[in-house]
Amino acid sequence: MRILEGKGVTKHFGGLAAISNVDFYVDQGEIVGLIGPNGAGKTTLFNLISAALPLNSGVIRFKGEKITGLKPHRICRAGVARTFQSVKVFGNMPVLGNVLLGSLFGTSIGMSSADATKEAIESLEFVGLSAVSATLAKDLTLANQKRLEVAKALATKPELLLLDELVAGLNATETAQAMELVTKIRDRGITILVIEHVMKAIMSICDRIMVLHHGEKIAEGTPKEITNNQTVIEVYLGK
């Protein structure tokens, strides 16, 4: 089933077309990669899906239902969660509090405070942050802050997770750990859409890859197909 589907998605900023008539889809259970040079519009596309920005035209559907025009909190409760490229944790709150907000407010059905706390603790365990649950989020290392971003998103019990440049700024070990986490998340049954720049990471875990350039989709296929795609090679190596 197509859990996420976009048709004719377009977004302008003034005269500049950031996303131009893009069609895309994600099947349930997949890990799909979204790549492209800087400024291609990848994060903009995420912003359109999560309603951080409004569309100019086109339609986006989640599980068959139209989500364009909904506010971000509704989309989150419907089952779409995302992380941000510039890690947006709540710095002056402890780690547990950060995640607790997700389980209290972001799930489709409400939870009691006690249940929400249990869920939050579980979420922290899942990403490996149990040891620092009382630390203020701003005092974490970058790698841990990124884990926290993911934990927050997972606490909202999403069916679809949008990960924006999860491994940017991480060293080799941390990157490997992050990729492991992504696989673990998929094993839980969550569909994942990732934006990445680090090719090795993305090629190894994605079932399918979409390539954006200047706001348009220029290629789509399996990792192998994409690595051999002439247009993609030109875009990345040429110019």
Place this chain on the structure above:
Amino acid sequence: MVVKILDVVIAGLLLGGLYALIAMGLSLQYGVARVLNISHGEFIMLGALITWFLYKAFGVNPLVSLAICGPVTFIIGFLLYRTLFTRLRTSSVSIGAYEGSSMLASFGLLFIIQNVALIVWGSEIKGYTYLAFPVNVGGALFAANRLVALAFAVFIGLVFYLFLVRTRLGKAIRAAAQDAATAGLMGVNINQVLALCFGFGALMAGFAGLLISMCYPVHAAMGLEYTIITIIVVVLGGLGSIPGSFIGGFILGLIGSIVTYLEPGLSLAAYYVIFMLLLLVKPTGILGK
């Protein structure tokens, strides 16, 4: 009938000219220096009361006072920025936090300036007459002082516009308005430019106060209403757009004149209705980004 309409329209232009002048000043302070200076009206009051005082105590011609009020308000504004707001800017974690704390600091300034004026000059309403003879414009009678005020407001506005567009400093200011950080990197002495902007904003308020004192009675608490009206003008024109403030000032002036003609005492309410409509439909204003 035609005379009545002309009456209202010209009165609107007179009011609009004042609003435009004041709003351009605030726009400089908010658009460039990022300070929403809610003590702006107090600088108007200072200009007005200093002019009144000089006229009453020493018989100084108000138009001559331009040369005194201007520098006084400019220096106060410039120094305030160099000391208070620069220090605040460096200690703020983000632009958003700076906007908030600078607004609150200007709230404190409001009370400081207003109460200094109350201590020095007392709370009674004051006025003087200057050029109060009527002038005939197309069949309608207008006080000469109001026409002079309009002429000066437009003149100052034009001079300022030319300054922004033609001079090096003006271009630096426009660059800083677009992107202060980059302008700084390109060799503009950003702190100096921002302080000058703030000073110029205060200067224009001071001039406006002087012009107002020629036509209307003044008192130490007159500033607040002008501040509120000016902020609405700036929002109407587009937060951060100086030309927008100019246009917005005239629009609001005309509306104010019409409303005062139909139902005096409701002009602020009318401005707020405009404000509410803006918030609902286009918060970024006419020329805002």
Place this chain on the structure above:
Amino acid sequence: MDLTTVTSKRLLFLGLLFLVFILLAFLPLYGSVYTVILVTAIFMYIILTVSWVIFSGPTGYISLAPAAFFGVGIYTSAVLGKVLPLPIVICIGALASFCLALLVGALTLRLRGIYFSIFTFGLVLLIQQLLLWYEVRITHTRGRFVIVVNNTTIYYVMLGILVILLLAAYLIRRSKYGLALQSIGEDEEAAAHIGINVTVLKTIIFAVSAIFTGAAGAIMATRWTYIDPYIAFNPLFSFLPVLMAIFGGMGQFYGPIIGAAIFAYLEEVLLTRFPYYYMLIFGIILVVAILYLPDGLVGLVQKWRKGGSARQHADT
């Protein structure tokens, strides 16, 4: 610190709190009239400040509306005080403020915080002028006379409002909504994306905070025998809560209370003797506090204490 020390500290604190409450509850019986009036004024400022902090503290949305809500409460009393019993009048004052705040919130809290601040800033003058126009044009009267209520009643009503407010503020702060408000202040976009309906939450909490300001206005109106729009709608009542909260410090729950108590006492003492000078000094203190006391008095004390214990541990 082991568990018994923590528990006994808590008990001591609660005990002190209870003692203070008892002292206050019986004040009119043993205190002079002057003391009762002074403490009533202190209550008023604590109410204005704590209710302001409920919303503006965690979210960072600076409201300059307290004077407007206070004025609405005062005018409700002036208009209805003669025809309805006092408790009803106070409730209506609270309700009117609540509705006004809902309207303002619905209009402005969908947008950036600066619009909210600007709109609330002008609100007090707007309502003042609307009422003036109404009184001059429609009713042809200026001002109204308010019913007289004795000082002890005013005292107890204010104490009641204060207790309810402190409970409400404490409960909100500790609830999931308090956590959500804090997250809005930290990063509103992230808060929206984690499932919080930020606009609705902000508007409701803002409206709730207005209730107490309106109620306080309704009862305090009876202290002035004559009310007109200038007296009821005074920007000073937007300035003072901001000053008291910032000076006291918004990090801890009791910071605003301490700030309010200090300034309330200062204001009452200086008001009659140096009317303009004290406002001037308060203005200077606000500017100084913004520059040098970002966490307020409470924050400063905490830093000293942390500095002291850090030195202790450094020696071991």
